[in-house]
Amino acid sequence: NKRSKIRSILEKKPIGDQVTLMGWVRTKRSNKNITFIALNDGSIIQNYQIVADPNVIDEKTLRRITTGASIKVTGKVVASQGAGQDSELVAESLEVLGEADPEKYPLQPKKHSLEFLREIAHLRMRTNTFGAVFRVRHALSFAIHQYFHEKGFYYIHTPIITASDAEGAGETFKVTTLDPKNPPLTPEGEIDYKEDFFERETNLTVSGQLEGELAAMALSEVYTFGPTFRAENSNTTRHLAEFWMIEPEMAFYDAEDNQDLAEDFLKYIIKYALENSPKDLAFLDKRASDENAKKPANERSEMGLLERLKFIIDNEFERITYTEAIEILKKSKPNKKKKFKYLIEEWGADLQSEHERFLVEKHFKKPVIITDYPKDIKAFYMKQNEDDKTVAAMDILFPGIGEIVGGSQREDNMEKLTCRMGQLDISEEELFWYLDTRRFGSVPHSGFGLGFERMVQFVTGMGNIRDVIAFPRTPGSAEF
Ligand code: 4AD
Numbered sequence: 001n002k003r004s005k006i007r008s009i010l011e012k013k014p015i016g017d018q019v020t021l022m023g024w025v026r027t028k029r030s031n032k033n034i035t036f037i038a039l040n041d042g043s044i045i046q047n048y049q050i051v052a053d054p055n056v057i058d059e060k061t062l063r064r065i066t067t068g069a070s071i072k073v074t075g076k077v078v079a080s081q082g083a084g085q086d087s088e089l090v091a092e093s094l095e096v097l098g099e100a101d102p103e104k105y106p107l108q109p110k111k112h113s114l115e116f117l118r119e120i121a122h123l124r125m126r127t128n129t130f131g132a133v134f135r136v137r138h139a140l141s142f143a144i145h146q147y148f149h150e151k152g153f154y155y156i157h158t159p160i161i162t163a164s165d166a167e168g169a170g171e172t173f174k175v176t177t178l179d180p181k182n183p184p185l186t187p188e189g190e191i192d193y194k195e196d197f198f199e200r201e202t203n204l205t206v207s208g209q210l211e212g213e214l215a216a217m218a219l220s221e222v223y224t225f226g227p228t229f230r231a232e233n234s235n236t237t238r239h240l241a242e243f244w245m246i247e248p249e250m251a252f253y254d255a256e257d258n259q260d261l262a263e264d265f266l267k268y269i270i271k272y273a274l275e276n277s278p279k280d281l282a283f284l285d286k287r288a289s290d291e292n293a294k295k296p297a298n299e300r301s302e303m304g305l306l307e308r309l310k311f312i313i314d315n316e317f318e319r320i321t322y323t324e325a326i327e328i329l330k331k332s333k334p335n336k337k338k339k340f341k342y343l344i345e346e347w348g349a350d351l352q353s354e355h356e357r358f359l360v361e362k363h364f365k366k367p368v369i370i371t372d373y374p375k376d377i378k379a380f381y382m383k384q385n386e387d388d389k390t391v392a393a394m395d396i397l398f399p400g401i402g403e404i405v406g407g408s409q410r411e412d413n414m415e416k417l418t419c420r421m422g423q424l425d426i427s428e429e430e431l432f433w434y435l436d437t438r439r440f441g442s443v444p445h446s447g448f449g450l451g452f453e454r455m456v457q458f459v460t461g462m463g464n465i466r467d468v469i470a471f472p473r474t475p476g477s478a479e480f
């Protein structure tokens with residue numbers, strides 16, 4: 001009478017054993033002589049068939065079993081004649097743990113739109129699609145820790161509440177305990193943050209990088225993996241206000257070492273997911289191809305999901321400079337009718353997502369690492385190149401996603417760094433702790449940030465970033 005999970009029964013096939021399963025009913029089919037229940041416990045995508053004989057399990061209990069109800073069932077594992085499953089469970093005792101009123105339970109067995117499921121995010125994890133997505137999300141998280149652990153990196157935890165805006169984009173969420181209606185004021189009539197909890201202005205972190213750099217200056221190779229917050233008002237399928245970021249930071253790495261690590265890392269975690277989540281990915285592959293078939297011909301992707309994941313692992317990423325990217329975009333013909341409309345770019349402009357997608361999906365047809373961006377469109381901490389115009393930045397662009405990684409070699413020269421901070425009006429006093437790493441034992445170092453949800457999107461083929469995080473935070477939406 002061992003408590004078991006569907007996953008382990010499917011793997012171990014314990015024919016003849018008595019086991020107890022607990023889970024949620026997906027469907028029930030009955031005739032006079034027998035009842036079949038498809039049970040799911042989330043341990044694996046497959047349902048497990050429970051066979052209940054009305055002579056053994058009373059009618060009243062069987063009647064309470066509806067889609068969504070939770071049950072506990074004990075019985076014998078027997079070989080199954082049915083197709084698609086080696087074994088089934090013949091119920092000896094069955095208890096309904098919680099009913100689910102069929103009139104009210106929203107997840108009846110039919111296809112629900114992702115939009116509808118987003119409105120019931122508190123229940124959507126019970127569907128096959130979301131079960132698969134969150135199991136793959138777990139596998140990727142695990143792979144990330146395993147990768148860095150195997151390489152001797154240390155996992156560090158950087159603060160969620162901070163006083164810095166690492167990226168300098170001014171998109172922070174403020175953290176305060178002051179009464180917004182009646183804040184204390186300075187004699188000059190400004191809000192007096194000295195009276196606030198931390199006795200200064202604070203915000204939720206946009207990136208753990210700056211603190212990560214401090215750790216790399218002590219432990220050599222470190223990484224963070226934590227939540228980050230951005231109050232950017234972009235309502236797109238690629239942006240969240242709360243997302244998870246992986247930020248490795250390495251002392252003694254130059255820009256090229258950084259690119260090599262990033263490419264190796266991305267391939268490793270994709271390979272891990274392929275090897276460890278084959279069932280979920282097979283399901284998502286089928287789902288993606290059904291979705292793809294519904295799209296207009298010119299928007300359809302040429303590769304299936306699994307095919308694309310394998311392709312990424314097996315092929316080298318393209319590496320080009322920003323300047324080369326602009327040359328390619330300038331030479332390409334604008335096409336007003338198609339997906340990629342505006343391809344002419346001037347040097348100095350930031351690449352828009354359609355430019356990125358053109359480079360990745362049309363021109364190179366593989367991931368692209370773009371390096372050496374103009375300094376004016378990148379953050380203050382990036383290492384300045386000899387040309388005085390560009391910095392040792394890198395963005396990694398993925399098909400169907402666009403930018404998935406942003407990183408750089410860091411400016412390790414105190415004079416150059418403070419000069420750049422002066423130009424951007426960033427206070428040296430506020431960042432004294434950051435500058436101390438350049439003051440004492442400064443070394444060349446580099447790092448990057450992977451947007452975790454964008455990676456989960458890429459691996460699962462989900463089109464909207466809201467569908468790869470359990471409780472998405474987006475403009476106007478912070479329910480649950
Ligand atoms: O390019 P970003 O802004 O770089 C940094 O924050 C650096 N401090 C990283 C570093 O060098 N340590 O963000 C890094 C990645 C992006 O490439 C993107 O994948 C993801 O984070 N990202 C977002 N993902 C979801 N929603 C958002 N609003 C995102 N903003 C960035």
Ligand code: MG
Nearest residue numbers: 395403405406
């Ligand atoms: Mg970026």
